[in-house]
Amino acid sequence: DAKTTQPPSMDCAEGRAANLPCNHSTISGNEYVYWYRQIHSQGPQYIIHGLKNNETNEMASLIITEDRKSSTLILPHATLRDTAVYYCIVRVASNAGNMLTFGGGTRLMVKP
Amino acid sequence: DGGITQSPKYLFRKEGQNVTLSCEQNLNHDAMYWYRQDPGQGLRLIYYSQIVNDFQKGDIAEGYSVSREKKESFPLTVTSAQKNPTAFYLCASSISLRGNEQFFGPGTRLTVL
Numbered sequence: 001d002a003k004t005t006q007p008p009s010m011d012c013a014e015g016r017a018a019n020l021p022c023n024h025s026t027i028s029g030n031e032y033v034y035w036y037r038q039i040h041s042q043g044p045q046y047i048i049h050g051l052k053n054n055e056t057n058e059m060a061s062l063i064i065t066e067d068r069k070s071s072t073l074i075l076p077h078a079t080l081r082d083t084a085v086y087y088c089i090v091r092v093a094s095n096a097g098n099m100l101t102f103g104g105g106t107r108l109m110v111k112p
Numbered sequence: 113d114g115g116i117t118q119s120p121k122y123l124f125r126k127e128g129q130n131v132t133l134s135c136e137q138n139l140n141h142d143a144m145y146w147y148r149q150d151p152g153q154g155l156r157l158i159y160y161s162q163i164v165n166d167f168q169k170g171d172i173a174e175g176y177s178v179s180r181e182k183k184e185s186f187p188l189t190v191t192s193a194q195k196n197p198t199a200f201y202l203c204a205s206s207i208s209l210r211g212n213e214q215f216f217g218p219g220t221r222l223t224v225l
Contacts, residue, residue: 034212041221099170
């Protein structure tokens with residue numbers, strides 16, 4: 001199973017873009033990169049996922065490097081409500097299907 | 113509104129007692145999961161179920177048990193055999209085990225005194 005490495009914490013000014021990096025150097029060809037976030041004492045929330053190409057939805061953009069060994073989640077205009085722990089997850093490919101393995105994540109603090 | 117509910121939000125039990133945590137979903141999802149989260153840590157998978165009457169152990173199943181008698185319900189029992197039961201417990205569901213998105217409930221914070 002590919003593991004991920006994320007910085008433990010980051011700060012971002014309100015209204016600016018938040019760029020959250022993730023390293024997954026051992027990712028295999030059929031594994032997707034997922035991002036979830038967890039606001040304090042709540043359940044995690046799905047943000048976005050991708051395989052090779054960059055992806056964008058109403059919440060964020062996901063940029064995956066060409067060698068797929070790292071990715072960046074971009075929140076284009078961070079707000080105070082984006083303060084949360086962000087988890088980068090590589091999907092475990094197994095006979096049982098889509099198991100998510102959550103690591104420590106990055107604690108993003110958006111400041112006024 | 114569709115979603116996942118967990119009850120209660122806070123639960124206190126005496127050491128040595130079994131306790132059952134509720135998880136209900138009305139999303140018509142086949143797959144359901146239970147995770148445990150300790151302070152400052154990520155989530156760890158306890159059990160998962162892909163269909164009714166079927167469930168599989170996750171990474172930390174010892175001291176826990178589950179049942180899946182109905183599609184919408186996946187209760188978790190924390191038994192007295194679980195050595196460190198105090199934690200935040202999260203239930204999730206997805207369309208199937210290969211579904212791209214897992215939907216999480218609000219969680220139950222269990223404290224064993």
